[in-house]
Amino acid sequence: MIRWLIVFLLASLLFSGLRGWLEKIGLGKLPGDFRFRWRGREFYLPLASSVLLSLLAMLIGLVI
Template structure:
């Protein structure tokens, strides 16, 4: 269980580091990505971007 927690933390740190670069190329603004304001905070749910990145990772993993 500790291994999965470590993987999640490292993934969040990496995604936070590359989020500005991904936003520049258009990810995060796809039709299935939701932005809303709740409780005085801005929330962003990049569902379509996550599906697209998962598909690309699957293709890379299949060919490697």
């Protein structure tokens, strides 16, 4: 359980860092991606984009 929490945290940090580039290709604007402001800071939870990219990685892994 803790391993999945760490993976989700790392994926969220990665998406936050690459948010500008990912929005140019259409990720980050999916219906399951949450963006909210709290105390003047913007937080970003890319749930739908994470699922989409993990499915893509799984398909690539199966082909190779």
